[in-house]
Amino acid sequence: MVEVRRAQTYAGFCGGVKRAWNRAVKASQATDGPVLLSGKMIHNTPAMRELASMGVREATAADLEGETTGQTYVMRAHGEGPAAFEAARARGFNVIDATCPIVTAVQKIAVQLEEDGFQVVLFGHRDHPEARATVAYTKRGLIIESTEDARALPYYPKLASIAQTTVLQADYVDVVAALRERADVFEDRGRVCGWTLHAQDEALALAREVDAMVVVGGRDSSNTIQLVRVCETACPTFHIESPDELQAGWFAASSVVGVVAGASTREVDIQRVIAFVSALPSPVAA
Ligand code: SF4
Structure with a gap:
């Protein structure tokens, strides 16, 4: 079997994403109507799909034009400009600020x-x-x-x-x-967030000790793209958004595979990747 090593500390939801996620879920439990997001709350399609199943979705132009009083509107973790806050409040939305602190x-x-x-x-x-x-x-x-x-x-x-x-x-x-x-x-005065910095360091250390890396995270997720760049300097690296994209052939020559994940990747997706790769035969046994 292929040995899988995962990033132990910085893989999956960071503090800012956890906070935004919890706020959106709590809002959905408190209302019968949809909870609207100011944009893609986090850059991860499987996670956004799970939110949609709870009635949390991106606001459309029609949502913004219709009757809005009292509807919940969540400002995404990436933040919104002051005009977006003013416009949402002026239209009577119950605004929840989920901007990462x-x-x-x-x-x-x-x-x-x-x-x-x-x-x-x-x-x-x-x-x-x-x-x-x-x-x-x-x-x-x-x-x-x-x-x-x-x-x-x-x-x-x-x-x-x-x-x-x-x-x-x-x-x-x-x-x-x-x-x-x-x-x-x-x-x-630049400040790369600590989660991002530590995740990059941890990913590089792991990439240096394995035969191949899998990076799980959104294709439009900035922190995930940086993890891919870091890992690619050390070994063959495969970027996937969903475990369904995995191909056994990628690991035909790999005895040890590392797994890291972007800040908006769900733990369930990380676990599915680990299960898939660790069930593969190692090159020696194959
Ligand atoms: S990665 Fe972004 S959302 Fe997460 S803790 Fe850092 S700044 Fe906040």
Whole structure:
């Protein structure tokens, strides 16, 4: 049989996702009507399907146009900009803020830096809801995605950097080095979340001691994509969103397989992956 080793500490729901999940589930138990989400609450399709089975789903344009008074509207873990909160409250929704507190802290830092006269630059993904929401709390904040973007910035008297909480720390360090050259006064206030950092470290350590890795997590999940990048530096790595995607042939030459998971992956999916891989014959026995 193939030996499976899983990340012991940082695999599956992080604190922010657990908190958002619990708030949405509790809201669904307290109402007969649907619980609406401001967007994809977490970037994980199986988890979103489970929420849907409890009456928790993404709000549609029709939901926002119809009668809204008293309906529950949950702001996702990635956060929403101030305009989204104002619009939801103005329409009479019962708004539940499920923004991860770490993301909220970054939003506050961005506001404070701008008040202190800094041009705020966030390193992240322009189309990621967390990056967009954080910058929406500033008047002039910018999102950059690479060191090339950093080098292309104009020169500022005061420049400060922050980071999307799930970027790869090594990438952020490179971007900061480039940003330092773009201002008289530079401040680095970036904060990759501790779960993300530890998960990346744990995944790399595991990837170095196995023959292949499975990373379970959403295809559009930023922290999962970083785990894939980290593991790929050490061994063949397979990124799946659902255990149904697993193929026995991937592990034909593997005696030991590692399993890690993104911050929005359910434990049930991790367990299914472990069960599938550990039931495979090892190459020696096959
Ligand atoms: S990965 Fe970190 S910042 Fe993002 S929701 Fe989880 S705990 Fe919060």
